């Protein structure tokens with residue numbers, strides 16, 4: 400717990416009579432890539448929304464750097480350094496890749512630049528946008544309208560928009576969703592670069608088991624609103640209960656590792 404950047408403590412979320420998230424506690428270590436997986440309906444998205452601030456929990460708390468943020472709205476969490484996925488639908492289709500990214504830097508800016516005059520502020524956001532576009536491999540397409548990017552390019556732009564505000568923690572909801580499988584490795588390389596070169600902590604809800612097993616430092620498995628298991632990829636791949644409820648169908652264990 401000493402090293403936790405973000406912690407959930409006994410988080411619970413009910414919708415009417417349905418308990419979507421049931422007493423979930425977990426710690427996200429600084430600098431780690433921590434994936435949350437589980438079958439459909441396990442409560443992953445609901446839990447994720449409790450971390451981003453989109454939902455208020457029915458009970459429990461969320462701590463960031465030891466500070467309680469349970470009831471802070473999304474934008475206030477952003478000011479603390481928590482960046483969360485934009486939906487592709489939030490892009491301004493006719494604005495360029497650069498303009499979208501710069502707007503994200505402004506919208507999620509940390510308010511550090513009030514001291515600057517307006518033109519200088521603009522320069523700061525532009526620089527941040529370029530740095531984010533560089534890291535996501537979009538440097539060559541900065542002048543294109545966002546809507547001409549292919550789906551994979553739009554997903555990269557989403558990442559650039561999160562990065563533009565230079566968050567310490569990135570919350571990513573299924574970053575590879577809808578991508579052609581041949582584009583997935585490149586996106587994962589970008590995420591890996593963000594984590595290592597950018598020295599970020601990343602929490603990711605992700606369906607693609609190859610991605611999760613190949614890139615995560617730590618994995619939390621949810622099932623029916625609860626934490627079923629937590630560990631590194633090898634531990635999770637070898638966990639009999641996890642296999643039984645989930646991985647058995649979706650992830651082929653390497654030979655000799657099933658015992």
Ligand SMILES: Nc1ncnc2c1ncn2[C@@H]1O[C@H](COP(=O)(O)OP(=O)(O)O)[C@@H](O)[C@H]1O
Pocket residue numbers: 414417418419437438439440441442443444445446
């Ligand atoms: N806004 C909502 N209103 C009512 N029920 C919801 C809502 N969001 C999710 N649920 C229910 O909560 C459970 C967990 O859903 P969800 O968090 O989306 O799971 P996952 O992302 O793991 O597939 C499901 O039974 C789902 O139907």
Ligand SMILES: [Mg+2]
Pocket residue numbers: 443444445
């Ligand atoms: Mg979901």
